[in-house]
Amino acid sequence: MKGETVFDYAPAPENPDIARVKQHYQPFIDGEFTDGGGEPLKTLNPATGEVLAEVSTVSSSDVDNAVSAAREAFERVWSPMPGTERAKYVFRLARLIQERARELAVLESLDNGKPIKESRDTDIPTAAAHFFYHAGWADKLGYAGLGRDPKPLGVAGQVIPWNFPLLMLAWKIAPALATGNTVVLKPAETTPLTALVFAEICQQAELPPGVVNIVPGGGDVGQTLVSHPGVDKVAFTGSTEVGKQIQRQLAGSRTRLTLELGGKAANIVFDDAAIDQAIEGIVNGIFFNQGHVCCAGSRLLVQESVVDEVLTNLRARVETLRIGDPLDKNTDIGAINSAEQLAKIRELVASGEGEGASRWTSPCPVPERGFFFAPTVFSDVESSMRIAREEIFGPVLSVQTFRTLDEAVTMANTTPYGLSAGVWTEKGSRILWLTSRLRAGVVWANTFNRFDPAAPFGGYKESGFGREGGRSGLAAYLQGDDDD
Amino acid sequence: MTERVGVAKTYKLYIGGKFPRSESGRSCPVTSHDGAFLANAAQASRKDLRDAVVAARGAFGGWSGATAYNRGQVLYRVAEVMEGRRQQFVAEVRDAEGLAVDSAESVVDTAIDRWVWYAGWTDKLAAVLGATNPVAGPYFSFTVPEPTGVVGVLAPQRSSLLGLVSVLAPVLATGCTAVVVSSAARPLPAITLAEVLATSDVPGGVVNVLTGQAAELGPWLASHADVNALDLTGADAEQRVELARAAAETVTRVLRLPEREPDWTTPPGIARLRAYLEDKTVWHPMGV
Numbered sequence: 001m002k003g004e005t006v007f008d009y010a011p012a013p014e015n016p017d018i019a020r021v022k023q024h025y026q027p028f029i030d031g032e033f034t035d036g037g038g039e040p041l042k043t044l045n046p047a048t049g050e051v052l053a054e055v056s057t058v059s060s061s062d063v064d065n066a067v068s069a070a071r072e073a074f075e076r077v078w079s080p081m082p083g084t085e086r087a088k089y090v091f092r093l094a095r096l097i098q099e100r101a102r103e104l105a106v107l108e109s110l111d112n113g114k115p116i117k118e119s120r121d122t123d124i125p126t127a128a129a130h131f132f133y134h135a136g137w138a139d140k141l142g143y144a145g146l147g148r149d150p151k152p153l154g155v156a157g158q159v160i161p162w163n164f165p166l167l168m169l170a171w172k173i174a175p176a177l178a179t180g181n182t183v184v185l186k187p188a189e190t191t192p193l194t195a196l197v198f199a200e201i202c203q204q205a206e207l208p209p210g211v212v213n214i215v216p217g218g219g220d221v222g223q224t225l226v227s228h229p230g231v232d233k234v235a236f237t238g239s240t241e242v243g244k245q246i247q248r249q250l251a252g253s254r255t256r257l258t259l260e261l262g263g264k265a266a267n268i269v270f271d272d273a274a275i276d277q278a279i280e281g282i283v284n285g286i287f288f289n290q291g292h293v294c295c296a297g298s299r300l301l302v303q304e305s306v307v308d309e310v311l312t313n314l315r316a317r318v319e320t321l322r323i324g325d326p327l328d329k330n331t332d333i334g335a336i337n338s339a340e341q342l343a344k345i346r347e348l349v350a351s352g353e354g355e356g357a358s359r360w361t362s363p364c365p366v367p368e369r370g371f372f373f374a375p376t377v378f379s380d381v382e383s384s385m386r387i388a389r390e391e392i393f394g395p396v397l398s399v400q401t402f403r404t405l406d407e408a409v410t411m412a413n414t415t416p417y418g419l420s421a422g423v424w425t426e427k428g429s430r431i432l433w434l435t436s437r438l439r440a441g442v443v444w445a446n447t448f449n450r451f452d453p454a455a456p457f458g459g460y461k462e463s464g465f466g467r468e469g470g471r472s473g474l475a476a477y478l479q480g481d482d483d484d
Numbered sequence: 485m486t487e488r489v490g491v492a493k494t495y496k497l498y499i500g501g502k503f504p505r506s507e508s509g510r511s512c513p514v515t516s517h518d519g520a521f522l523a524n525a526a527q528a529s530r531k532d533l534r535d536a537v538v539a540a541r542g543a544f545g546g547w548s549g550a551t552a553y554n555r556g557q558v559l560y561r562v563a564e565v566m567e568g569r570r571q572q573f574v575a576e577v578r579d580a581e582g583l584a585v586d587s588a589e590s591v592v593d594t595a596i597d598r599w600v601w602y603a604g605w606t607d608k609l610a611a612v613l614g615a616t617n618p619v620a621g622p623y624f625s626f627t628v629p630e631p632t633g634v635v636g637v638l639a640p641q642r643s644s645l646l647g648l649v650s651v652l653a654p655v656l657a658t659g660c661t662a663v664v665v666s667s668a669a670r671p672l673p674a675i676t677l678a679e680v681l682a683t684s685d686v687p688g689g690v691v692n693v694l695t696g697q698a699a700e701l702g703p704w705l706a707s708h709a710d711v712n713a714l715d716l717t718g719a720d721a722e723q724r725v726e727l728a729r730a731a732a733e734t735v736t737r738v739l740r741l742p743e744r745e746p747d748w749t750t751p752p753g754i755a756r757l758r759a760y761l762e763d764k765t766v767w768h769p770m771g772v
Contacts, residue, residue, distance in 0.1 A: 084597055084600070084601065084751075087600060087601075087604065088597075088600060091560060091600065129553060132553070132556065132557065132560075133553070133556075133607055135604060136556065136603065136604020136605065136606075136607070136608060137604065137608065138604075139601060139604070140601075140604060140605070140608065143608070143612050143754070144612075145612070405772050428768055428769075429768065429769040429770055429771045429772075430771070430772055432624045432768060432769075432770040432771075433770045433771050433772055436770065453607075454552075454553075454607050454608075454611065470611060471611050471612075
């Protein structure tokens with residue numbers, strides 16, 4: 001029934017007023033909202049290209065103040081507080097996020113461009129779950145296998161990306177607070193709004209001032225924060241390039257570091273896989289969140305004997321994806337977060353065509369305004385091509401083929417990255433054999449892009465070090481009995 | 485002005501999410517620590533107990549099958565709803581145990597916080613107690629803790645609320661369901677707690693509360709073939725041996741207990757969680 005529309009979807013837009021967007025947002029330092037000394041930034045709605053709000057940013061002296069406030073709160077209130085009491089504050093944060101979920105979801109979609117169905121069903125509920133899960137750890141740290149009485153590190157300086165703004169905040173702040181650390185967090189320049197609503201939530205939870213500080217700004221603010229002498233622990237999620245800079249900068253210092261960086265995940269489909277199920281997983285793996293996912297399944301490795309079937313079915317499925325208004329509940333693919341990112345995607349796609357790969361792009365209608373890129377699949381891709389090696393961070397899939405298992409493993413591991421991988425086969429023993437050979441921090445079998453606070457997430461090799469979630473995630477914010 | 489006449493509450497049993505009287509029609513007068521009449525509590529019979537076990541078994545599939553995250557939120561909800569009834573619990577604990585206001589408040593606060601402690605355990609037990617097993621062969625082997633089933637609890641006789649919460653919450657945190665026989669002389673906080681459970685998203689049948697005599701109901705509970713584990717805290721020392729022996733007929737697990745009712749204000753460890761878990765080991769071949 002290719003090309004034949006059975007029925008049309010009527011527009012089902014979410015009301016933007018639910019987001020309660022303010023004209024002006026302020027940094028949150030020591031429990032107060034105050035304008036910072038930095039140049040104000042304008043955050044755009046990427047679906048229209050129009051200004052959504054103005055955000056006051058911080059100067060380096062504001063960062064000093066935030067770090068001092070966090071230090072004060074750490075020493076006086078937060079780290080001496082019994083875990084049972086700290087837990088209840090973190091549970092409050094979880095509940096308040098749940099209560100304001102719809103507002104946060106609409107705001108996230110406006111500021112980031114992601115489809116409302118994703119912000120509503122994934123980002124916000126998973127963020128709340130992270131706080132809920134970690135709240136429970138606050139008074140049980142002695143059971144985490146990190147020593148009898150593990151201690152917090154102090155002030156955590158945290159820098160997060162724009163692809164999952166509130167969720168990445170939750171991944172950073174929830175474990176830090178549960179373990180007794182205080183936080184100075186810099187949200188991404190293009191998506192600062194939900195972090196500042198979270199600051200309001202901290203006030204509603206009556207969190208002691210200084211325990212959480214939010215300092216909006218650009219890369220310079222991030223730089224100031226991660227190199228600040230008052231910071232005991234740096235946690236960064238973002239590009240491998242910036243991650244390397246931070247690691248270099250902190251080399252030789254006592255500051256602890258965890259990095260969650262880029263990826264170029266292999267999604268491996270064997271000839272015995274349930275192909276329809278695999279197609280859904282491939283689509284989810286690369287087109288979820290416009291492909292703005294560090295663990296996206298951006299390299300599809302298909303066993304040669306089924307490549308035609310997979311490509312035919314994949315294209316037919318991708319054609320049905322609707323691209324457009326992020327606030328429409330029927331939208332599958334929203335807006336690319338920024339003009340800069342769109343330019344990067346276009347440049348890499350052009351390189352793929354230039355290097356001889358075969359491009360197929362969904363013929364779906366694309367909005368004229370705003371930043372959009374139609375889902376694209378490259379076949380005839382060689383391992384040497386840039387589209388097979390570099391992180392595109394967009395809705396672009398590169399398809400390669402393999403014949404043997406060993407070849408699949410070699411191709412999957414031939415990348416400096418090692419964040420995630422996918423395996424599609426009906427044979428359990430093969431899945432387990434493969435998982436032991438894939439050099440990646442997360443392996444999904446017959447599914448993709450699953451996230452849960454109870455399951456550690458993080459990378460091998462140049463995808464970073466340290467884990468978020470589970471017991472391993474706590475280790476990033478604690479010193480055990482035998483640590484120096 | 486005439487003074488308003490208060491509306492006195494009938495304290496009933498809690499079975500399968502409902503509040504029935506005892507099928508036996510029996511009740512027992514409950515007095516405060518200083519002898520004042522408080523209420524007539526239903527006095528559960530053997531049949532009520534058997535109905536409660538049926539309800540607990542019926543609820544086990546749903547409760548144990550719920551995600552750990554979901555169970556954690558439900559237990560946290562119990563704490564939230566209890567907090568709203570804090571004054572009522574303080575009054576009832578004072579009546580039952582004769583405590584001063586500040587001691588009763590402290591007992592109630594600790595009871596609420598205990599739910600929060602156990603709420604946080606639901607999704608951590610498998611990570612703390614489970615394992616992947618490095619077996620010497622091409623197999624992937626892992627061990628997960630699973631709830632044992634229906635747990636029969638003879639609640640503490642002295643500590644009418646904190647003791648009760650301390651023995652009940654770990655049963656629920658593991659994913660087991662419970663049949664609880666409350667303190668014989670101090671049953672009223674247990675029924676008020678049941679009202680909290682009934683309005684806290686805890687599915688009906690997950691907790692069943694019987695007021696009555698542990699000495700009378702204990703033998704039926706201990707010998708019931710559909711009860712998987714027993715907490716005999718509320719039985720007196722002599723009866724415990726007899727009940728443990730009855731439990732052996734169906735290899736029912738019996739929680740190890742201190743000789744005397746412990747100080748419930750002490751923060752708990754995880755012994756009560758472990759007691760209601762079965763380790764399950766799974767093997768799967770690895771290979772091409």
